Amino acid sequence: MARPIYAEPGDRIESVKPVTVSRYRGFIRANHWITALSLILLLVSGLAFFHPSLYFLTGLFGGGQNARWLHPIIGVVLFVSFMVMFIQLWRLNLPTPDDKAWLSQIGDVVKGNEENLPELGKYNAGQKFIFWGMTLLIVVLIVTGVMIWEQFFGELVTIPTRRIAVLTHALAAVAIILVFILHVYAAFWTRGTLRAMTRGTVTGGWAYRHHRKWLRELAGRRTRGPAE
Amino acid sequence: MSETAPQPKTAAANPPVQPIGSNLLPSDVVRISATKDVPQPTRQLEKVAKLIDVSKCIGCKACQSACIEWNDTKPEVEENVGVYENPHDLTPNMFTLMRFTEWVNPETDNLEWLIRKDGCMHCEDPGCLKACPAPGAIVQYSNGIVDFIHENCIGCGYCVTGCPFDIPRISKVDHKSYKCTLCSDRVAVGQGPACAKACPTQAIVFGTKEDMIAHANERVEDLKSRGYANAGIYDPAGVGGTHVFYVLHHADKPSIYDGLPDEPRISPVVEGWKGVTKTAGLAVMGVAAVGAAIHGIFARANKVDAHEEQEAEKLVRSANDGENV
Numbered sequence: 001m002a003r004p005i006y007a008e009p010g011d012r013i014e015s016v017k018p019v020t021v022s023r024y025r026g027f028i029r030a031n032h033w034i035t036a037l038s039l040i041l042l043l044v045s046g047l048a049f050f051h052p053s054l055y056f057l058t059g060l061f062g063g064g065q066n067a068r069w070l071h072p073i074i075g076v077v078l079f080v081s082f083m084v085m086f087i088q089l090w091r092l093n094l095p096t097p098d099d100k101a102w103l104s105q106i107g108d109v110v111k112g113n114e115e116n117l118p119e120l121g122k123y124n125a126g127q128k129f130i131f132w133g134m135t136l137l138i139v140v141l142i143v144t145g146v147m148i149w150e151q152f153f154g155e156l157v158t159i160p161t162r163r164i165a166v167l168t169h170a171l172a173a174v175a176i177i178l179v180f181i182l183h184v185y186a187a188f189w190t191r192g193t194l195r196a197m198t199r200g201t202v203t204g205g206w207a208y209r210h211h212r213k214w215l216r217e218l219a220g221r222r223t224r225g226p227a228e
Numbered sequence: 229m230s231e232t233a234p235q236p237k238t239a240a241a242n243p244p245v246q247p248i249g250s251n252l253l254p255s256d257v258v259r260i261s262a263t264k265d266v267p268q269p270t271r272q273l274e275k276v277a278k279l280i281d282v283s284k285c286i287g288c289k290a291c292q293s294a295c296i297e298w299n300d301t302k303p304e305v306e307e308n309v310g311v312y313e314n315p316h317d318l319t320p321n322m323f324t325l326m327r328f329t330e331w332v333n334p335e336t337d338n339l340e341w342l343i344r345k346d347g348c349m350h351c352e353d354p355g356c357l358k359a360c361p362a363p364g365a366i367v368q369y370s371n372g373i374v375d376f377i378h379e380n381c382i383g384c385g386y387c388v389t390g391c392p393f394d395i396p397r398i399s400k401v402d403h404k405s406y407k408c409t410l411c412s413d414r415v416a417v418g419q420g421p422a423c424a425k426a427c428p429t430q431a432i433v434f435g436t437k438e439d440m441i442a443h444a445n446e447r448v449e450d451l452k453s454r455g456y457a458n459a460g461i462y463d464p465a466g467v468g469g470t471h472v473f474y475v476l477h478h479a480d481k482p483s484i485y486d487g488l489p490d491e492p493r494i495s496p497v498v499e500g501w502k503g504v505t506k507t508a509g510l511a512v513m514g515v516a517a518v519g520a521a522i523h524g525i526f527a528r529a530n531k532v533d534a535h536e537e538q539e540a541e542k543l544v545r546s547a548n549d550g551e552n553v
Contacts, residue, residue, distance in 0.1 A: 016548075019540045049361040049384065051510045052262035064362050064382035065403060112530040150385030150398050162389050163497040170501055174509040178516050185520040190530045204540030205532040215540065219547035 006121035006217045008092065013218050019204025021218060023122075023196040031085050032197055038078035039180060045071040046173055072149045079142045086135060092122045093132065098213075099125035119212040130183045137176040144169040235274050235371070239420025239434035252369060252416035259368040261360035273371035277437040278410060278421055280345050281447050281475040282485065283456070284431035287312065287326055287343040294426030295324045298411065320399035323347055323408040324423060327486035344474070344485040345423070345432065348395045348408035350374045352468030355494040356407075358502050359390025365405075372437065372471035373410045381405050390502075392467060392492040410471065437471065447475045466493030 003009070014020045024032070045067040048057035058067040101118045102109065102125045108116040109126070123131070147157045147165035157165065187193045192206040207215040232249040256273055260266050296303065301321035309316070312328040324347035331340045354374045357366040365380040366387065376387075376396075383403030387396040396405045411421035419425075420434035427433075433443060444461045451459035460479025463469050474488075482488040 013544060016544055017541065018537060019544050049386075051506055052264070052361065052363055053510075055262060055361065055363055058382075064380075068382040068384050069403070112528065114530070148385065148389070150383065150388070151403065154385060154388075154398060159388065159391075159394055160495070160497075163495050163501075166386070166389050167497050167501040167505065170505050170509065174505075174513060177513050181513075181516045181520050185524055188524050188529075189527070192532050203532060203537060204544065205534075205537035208540035208543065209532050209536045215543065216547075219544045 004217055004221065006092070006211075006214045007221075008088075008122070011122070011214070011218055012221075013204075014201060019207075020201045021204060021207045021215065022200055023202050023207075024200045026200065028085065028088055029197055029200055031081060031088075035078055035081040035085060038074050038081060039176075041074050042071060042078060043173075043177060043180070045074070050170060050173065069151060072145055072151075075142060075145050079138060082134070082138050089131060093128045095125075095128065096121065099128065102126075114209055119216075120210065120214070121217075122211055122214045124210070126186065130179055130186075133179045134176065134183075137172050137179065140172040141169060141176065144172065233416065233418035236276070236415055236418045236420050237435050237439065239424035239432075241419070243417065243419055248417055250416040251418065252371070252373075252412060256369045256371070257367045258370045259354075259357055260364055261357045261366040262363040269370050271370070273369065275437040276371045276373065276410070276415065276435070276471060277440040278350075278424055278432060278434045278472045279440040279444055279475065280472065281431045281433075281444070282342065282344050283447070283451055283459070283475060283477045284429045285326075285343045285345065286429055286431070287328065287341075288428060289314070289326050290426040290428055291345055291423035291432055292322065292324055292326065294422040295408075296322070298414070298422035299323060299409075318346065318395065318397055318407075320397045320401075320404075320406040323406065329484065329486045331484050342485050344488060346395075346486070348374065348410070348472065349393055349467070350408075350410050350471035351392075352470065353494065355390035355392050355467070355498060356387035356396055356405075357390075358494060359386040359498055361386055369412070371415070373412050373415065374471075375409050375412045376405055376407060378402075378404045378406075390494065390498050392489060392494060408472075437469075440473070444473070444475050448479075451475070451477055462488070464489075464492045466491050 004011075010022070010025050012022050014022050044057050045061055047054045048064075048067055049055075049071070055064070058064045061067040061070055098118045098120055102120065105117055108114070109124075144165040146153050148162055148169060187197075190210065192203055196202050204215070231246075233251040235251060252273070256269050256271070257266065258268060295301075301323070303315050303319055303321040306315050313325060315322050315325070318325050324345055327344045327346050329342040329344075331342050332338070333340050350372055351374065352372065354366070354368060357368060357374060360366045361384060362380050362382045364377055365382070366374065366376055368374050381404040383398055383405065385398050385405070387405050388394075388398070396407045398405050411419070414421060421432075424432040424434040433440065435443075441461070441463075448459045448461060456477040458480040459475070459477050462474040462476050462479060462482055476482060476485065478484060481490075483490050
């Protein structure tokens, strides 16, 4: 069978009445939640180092010393976990001509007038922005993070470089927190999305409304399945 | 402990034999790391300073020995790699280090052996304190001493990033940052720093900053009369002056003394990080989080309607039927 254009090989229509569509397998869901948990722990411990008014958050880790050694280790976990996710997701997050149309009608997106938007594959341009934003920022954070990892890499770079690294790390951290807020907000605002990452499925209506090309492809593929 | 110690004016005095109370108190702190609005002390201690006259230094390292002895540190025994520095660099166990430079004076073609005692400069505007994220890990007393309070130190190394002089060292054993304390524990009981007390040539002297400046000026005069036209004081204004300062015979070129910074100041990168980034960053994140939460609760959600569910069903069925026909 030819590789699908708008869907991952594992995506499929699970039932017809009502229509439910499998969007994420168990592996990537676990992968996503490990990444998410790491990001939240990094956010909490990192904010404690970022601003004195939030230093009390180190208490959640058992004090400043613990937060200090845990933060970079969780960072490595996040990086590895995210990279595993990246390998699974990058193909369908490449830009397509539909993204341009979607972006030019961002007003309709915000108002929820999705009937005016072009039919889309598995991801819209907003989701792609989050994916590539996270990718870029995580790479920046791991590179600058290693440079300021006193415990194991204290001698890696010169002090002037380290100053730039620590500033870049802080700026990238602020940016990724904003992307994170957008990601969480969009997942809540677009009702019916969260279950894609919990149960792994979405309703047919959700797929029809937000990712119709993806649904069409899966519907078409279903008919050619050998065991129907 | 009826009496409190006098404020020390010299390192030469011997300690009294009767018990004596500390005169450098938590209430004398003027700045605390990661802490806003520190209550200012009711008294102002006299500003102290250690003056290091490099022209008088003979490189004997008595100061290093005294420092090790007083602070009870145990620097590792290292390999001899053919240089005089011993240990090779400042370490968490070596708070002060004689740095040796062989410099050929281009004007006279003479080889000059420059020896500089390196260690914390006790900046009036300390970069370490500015960079430190742990409340109370670094403090500055009203007499100018900058001290690390180890029980609050988390070992992140931000002080290393903040320091314009490359002084703090993080221990691999307890993951805390160490540097010269200006013997705050001796100053508290009316004594000068151990290094100054041990120095056999009085290249290191200690007292009030005012006295030390006056003494340094005399030394500069003397050096000028001996042909060192560029002799001068190194008390860099970029960090607000320091409470450890030098008399240099070539004060026009501090960097020949094994990289003593010509114009030290807290890096603008560090200022930007601990200034606008910190404040604006927190504000932007806060507004975004609160805004998203409020909007999420009150705004109309993007919902799938029943019609769309039916359409989806039709779409899937028609694809199926197409196959069956």
